[in-house]
Amino acid sequence: MRVLRETTIGLRRSGWSNWLVISILAIALTIFGGVLQTTMAIKEVVSSWGSQLEISAYLKDGVEPQKVAKVISQFPDVQIVEIVPKEVAWAEMQSNYKVAALSNPLPNTLHVKLSNVQAVEKTADKLKQLSTIEHIRFPLKVARNLNRFRQFLEIAGFVVTGALSAATLTVIGNTIHLVIESRQREIEILSLTGVSPWYIKGPLILQGASYGLAAALIAGSFLFGLHSYMDPYIHDQLLSFLPMNNTGTEISLLPTFVVVLTLGVAVGAGGSAWTSGRYIKI
């Protein structure tokens, strides 16, 4: 209770600088949230494209497709193994094209769908090693490009998060340092008269956490507005031009908001704790 009262006093005394910190933090968190949301959305789309990639495995003559399909379905990351009997493939070919009347030259085929794009090459290698398989075919270049793009997004997200966290920590650290400077005498008196460190540092940590909370709520509102405005355009117009199936790739804003809120409060409290530890010697 006393700590809360001291926190309120600290916030009141900081005056306009509260808003400065909250504004800078809110901008940083909005950018971070925007990047996170975009990264997640793109990753989801890329991942959805990746799961649309499939490996076609052509079986040797005389091999029972059900048995091979059963073996392959045990592989990690394999989602579905679809059997295309050679009779079906031949009939389809005959109905689509004019082909000479000869005996069926096609092999039994398995279409292997995977849960993620990273697994395409690895699974293809494993399939090649099966003696029951004559030949496999898969879009190697597409798989590799999608993988590279996904990795780039992960690194970019990591770098942006790191840079914004560092900037935010600096802003909070400076503000709390100013608060400590302005309360130097009180802090010294409290420290020398045996008041517990929590009572001295607690209000500063809570002040930092409340900056983070307020900034996260503002950033969350911005992101919500932006999401509501942009989402229909992205889905109805932008993604509809792409040659892949993009249904089911909508990303909820809730996880991003939870991350922004947690990061804001953690960075706020953490920045204050670090600054208090640095400038208040008890």
Next chain:
Amino acid sequence: MIRLQNVYKEYNGKPALIDASLHIGLGEFAFLVGPSGAGKSTLMRLLYREELPTRGTVTIGGINITKLSKAQVPLLRRRLGIVFQDFKLLPRQTIFDNVAYVLRALGVDEIDVRRRVNSALAIVSLADKDDEFPENLSGGEQQRVGIARAIVNGPPVLLADEPTGNLDPQTSLEIVQLLERISQRGTTVLISTHDQPIVNAMRKRVISLKQGQIISDVDSGIYEMEAMK
């Protein structure tokens, strides 16, 4: 109550206190004298655990305070009253609130706060100025507020670091006499000072420091400036 045994303290390899040993009993009143740089402030800081000795032990009330963990230091300081040269009052708080500040921070209930603050202000003869702000008080009165704040928690030991440094001679004498009265109530009082007239007027125990060493410790002593040269 206060005991130092072979205490040595150095800063960056330079000795500030050299093998200091002394004992000050319960309710005793003593001056710690010496010129600037003699080691008075270092010794005081060791007593309230602002510093740790390079070697040796410091005991207060039978507890070796050099062995205290960081978390235990606040508990030690609650048993000490500290008076500062620059008073260290909060300008935006009334005299009453300045004295009550620490009690409230320690979670003492408001009825007890009122009782203890009024009692402390009565001891320093400032009961009628409880709703004034520090800027409206003279230097001597501000220092009396500092003393009231130091004794409000009933500490067995009172440490005063140059308490008369910012005061005129007459006010200085009144402040030291006030500290002596507090000592007579059973509190151990140690005053660090280089105010020769005050020390000589009081004729109390005088512990003299020179270049980090205790060069004399005399009951009913005086501050011998010549010996310091």
